[in-house]
Amino acid sequence: MTTSHLIIVVIATLGVLASSISAKEYIVGDESGWTLDFDYQTWAKDKVFFVGDTLVFNYASGAHTVVKVNGTGFQQCIVSPAIGTLTSGRDVVPLQTAGRKWYICGVGKHCESKNMKLVITVLPQTMVPAPSPMATSTSNKLATPTCYRFVAILFGSLLLLLV
Numbered sequence: 704m705t706t707s708h709l710i711i712v713v714i715a716t717l718g719v720l721a722s723s724i725s726a727k728e729y730i731v732g733d734e735s736g737w738t739l740d741f742d743y744q745t746w747a748k749d750k751v752f753f754v755g756d757t758l759v760f761n762y763a764s765g766a767h768t769v770v771k772v773n774g775t776g777f778q779q780c781i782v783s784p785a786i787g788t789l790t791s792g793r794d795v796v797p798l799q800t801a802g803r804k805w806y807i808c809g810v811g812k813h814c815e816s817k818n819m820k821l822v823i824t825v826l827p828q829t830m831v832p833a834p835s836p837m838a839t840s841t842s843n844k845l846a847t848p849t850c851y852r853f854v855a856i857l858f859g860s861l862l863l864l865l866v
């Protein structure tokens with residue numbers, strides 16, 4: 704392994720570490736973006752969303768929109784009453800509260816016929832599992848949440864008291 708390879712490995716590892724600890728930014732549909740005939744159900748299936756993460760919807764401005772709707776709006780592709788409509792083409796959606804979130808495209812029949820609909824469940828931040836870069840398989844075990852932040856704060860406070 705050459706030095707340049709090693710550097711790449713180190714940077715990649717640090718990147719994984721940093722992303723597992725801090726809030727994540729999800730590009731909806733990854734490279735495909737927010738588009739026609741993409742399986743957003745499958746895209747979202749293996750992801751765990753937390754309060755503080757963000758969704759980014761990438762598309763050609765004018766071609767699509769991002770409309771936040773309720774469960775009924777999602778099921779029936781009804782954009783009215785919309786909770787919020789985004790049109791910029793690079794719409795950044797901060798996930799500020801826990802619970803189910805529904806997004807559909809408000810253009811033509813993109814939601815009904817072209818599957819431009821995304822539903823996710825956002826979990827509260829206290830449920831964040833212990834940050835471990837190797838534990839991708841255990842990250843789904845949310846039944847045993849660990850409050851590392853709480854422990855860190857507790858120890859920090861104890862240290863302050865001792866000084």
Ligand SMILES: [Cu+2]
Nearest residue numbers: 767808810813
């Ligand atoms: Cu559309």
